[in-house]
Amino acid sequence: MARLAMTREELAALFMSKAAEPPPAANLILARHLQCKESCDLSSAIAEATQRYAGTDRTLLLAPPELLPPLA
Amino acid sequence: MTLAPAFSQALPSLVGVRTDYTHEANRDLLFQLCAALVRAELGNAETWKQAGGSAIRFAQASMASGIGDERDKLLTRNVEYHLLVTDALDRYGEDAQLGSGRLAVLIECGGSGYLKIGPAIEAMEAEAEGLGAAFYWTLTHALYKVMRLYNHDDALMYEEQMHEYAAEDDEENQGQYEFPEVEKALPECIRKTLKRDYREGKAHDRALLRRHRKGQFKDWIGRLRRIEQLARLPLKQSREYLEEGHYDQPPLPCLLVCFKEQDAIVACFDEESQSMLECSSEPALCAIFSAANPAEVRNALRIVARFIQINAELFSLVESIHESEAHRGDPFFDRSESLLRAA
Numbered sequence: 409m410a411r412l413a414m415t416r417e418e419l420a421a422l423f424m425s426k427a428a429e430p431p432p433a434a435n436l437i438l439a440r441h442l443q444c445k446e447s448c449d450l451s452s453a454i455a456e457a458t459q460r461y462a463g464t465d466r467t468l469l470l471a472p473p474e475l476l477p478p479l480a
Numbered sequence: 481m482t483l484a485p486a487f488s489q490a491l492p493s494l495v496g497v498r499t500d501y502t503h504e505a506n507r508d509l510l511f512q513l514c515a516a517l518v519r520a521e522l523g524n525a526e527t528w529k530q531a532g533g534s535a536i537r538f539a540q541a542s543m544a545s546g547i548g549d550e551r552d553k554l555l556t557r558n559v560e561y562h563l564l565v566t567d568a569l570d571r572y573g574e575d576a577q578l579g580s581g582r583l584a585v586l587i588e589c590g591g592s593g594y595l596k597i598g599p600a601i602e603a604m605e606a607e608a609e610g611l612g613a614a615f616y617w618t619l620t621h622a623l624y625k626v627m628r629l630y631n632h633d634d635a636l637m638y639e640e641q642m643h644e645y646a647a648e649d650d651e652e653n654q655g656q657y658e659f660p661e662v663e664k665a666l667p668e669c670i671r672k673t674l675k676r677d678y679r680e681g682k683a684h685d686r687a688l689l690r691r692h693r694k695g696q697f698k699d700w701i702g703r704l705r706r707i708e709q710l711a712r713l714p715l716k717q718s719r720e721y722l723e724e725g726h727y728d729q730p731p732l733p734c735l736l737v738c739f740k741e742q743d744a745i746v747a748c749f750d751e752e753s754q755s756m757l758e759c760s761s762e763p764a765l766c767a768i769f770s771a772a773n774p775a776e777v778r779n780a781l782r783i784v785a786r787f788i789q790i791n792a793e794l795f796s797l798v799e800s801i802h803e804s805e806a807h808r809g810d811p812f813f814d815r816s817e818s819l820l821r822a823a
Contacts (some may be wrong), residue, residue, distance in 0.1 A: 414525040420515040426535075427511035435507065 506567050509583060510535045512771035513565060517542040519774065520781055539565065546785070551792045558795040559734060560591030561764070563784070570760060571726045581772055584721075585780050587765040587787060589732045592630065593795060598667060598739030599808070600801045604697055605669050611692055613669040614685035619704055621682070622711040623735070626790055627764055630733035632670070635662040635748035665744035703797040710790045715783045717766055728759035735794070 414422070431439070441447040514535050517523045523542030531538035543563065544552065555561060565585050568575035578584060601612030623629055639662050646657040663671060673681060693701045738745040767783045769776035 414528075416518050416521070416524060419523075419525055419528060420518040423511045423515035423518065423535075427508040427515070431507055 507535070509567055509581060509771060510539065513583060514538055516771045516777040520777065522546045547788055551788060554795050555791055558798060559593035559791070560589065562588045562590060569721065569726070578768065581770050582768055583771055584766060584768045585784055586763040589734050589764045592733045593735040593798060595735055595737045595798045595801065596739070596741060597737055597801065599805045601667050601669065607696055608688065608692060610669065610688055613673045614688045615700065615704060616670060617673065617681060618685050618689060618708065622708045623794070625711040626787060627734040628731045629735050629737055630749050631737040632662060632666055632745055635660065635745040638748040638752055660744040660747050662744045662748065665739065667739055699800065700797060703793050707790055707793050710786055713786055715786055717783055721766065721768060727762045729761050731762045731764045732756055734764055
């Protein structure tokens with residue numbers, strides 16, 4: 409038999425138990441990165457690069473030679 | 481186009497890397513809020529299922545269900561409000577944590593509503609002398625209790641300020657000032673009652689509106705009565721925080737009330753609204769509460785519910801007044817794009 413949907417009391421109790429739990433590891437990692445200046449700078453750089461690449465001017469970024477192997 | 485294969489030593493593969501993270505700062509408070517919303521019957525198991533395990537989405541959907549689709553559409557058509565629940569409030573341009581497990585529910589106004597009430601006043605005055613003025617004053621005083629308006633009072637103050645500036649300025653600059661002459665732009669019934677005794681006027685207006693509550697204007701008077709009743713509820717907002725001076729100016733007006741299109745009140749509003757968005761404004765509503773305290777949650781929800789109910793009644797009235805003007809062949813001038821947003 410399928411389980412009936414949670415009652416309001418059960419759902420409220422579920423939320424209160426979640427409120428008492430420690431934050432998940434992924435949340436903590438993200439929180440640490442959001443407090444790290446280098447991580448924030450890196451994400452800004454990626455976001456800016458994405459903006460440029462997705463822009464309407466079709467300008468391709470120059471690939472740094474040390475990252476991409478030559479095509480030939 | 482041929483894409484070069486990824487050089488595995490230089491570019492890391494994205495396979496298996498999570499593409500989204502939900503960062504829930506103060507997640508304990510967020511889940512307490514979710515529990516409070518469930519207890520207030522604003523969210524249920526179905527809402528939680530649809531939120532896909534996201535507490536933020538659950539809280540948003542629960543609050544949206546409390547507002548209701550119809551009311552949401554009505555408000556969106558007429559005014560620009562933003563409802564948010566936050567654990568930090570603005571303090572001299574920076575977020576300051578409320579602390580002690582407290583949250584604040586705020587409603588901010590980003591664009592005023594618009595009511596051209598002149599033709600309605602005229603129609604009511606034709607029905608009975610003083611009825612239009614009674615309607616205007618009763619609506620104005622009821623709304624003053626719950627929201628900021630921009631009306632003849634603000635326009636008169638602006639005009640007075642202009643006269644003061646002109647008086648202080650050099651004589652050769654006097655010709656550069658244009659004065660809006662607000663009092664001349666008011667309907668006669670409003671001008672006549674502008675400086676009457678407040679208590680006597682209120683009693684007179686109430687009696688007049690009661691006599692006509694079943695007449696031709698019963699729908700408008702009925703809505704006005706509901707607005708008045710809601711405005712009288714003794715619900716105290718958390719004004720003390722706002723009055724500590726963290727904001728540069730009072731809330732942005734939720735409603736511009738004028739008598740005619742492009743009258744002196746509109747002209748004053750257009751001038752003043754140029755600078756309204758340049759500094760921080762108090763929210764239109766602020767209620768601070770602890771999510772773990774059921775009485776405080778109930779009080780905050782009642783404050784928000786009252787504000788939304790009043791606005792729903794108000795903008796239903798506004799739409800009804802404007803529709804009746806349109807039926808009489810008076811074209812409605814849509815100011816929705818120009819109000820505040822242009823500033």
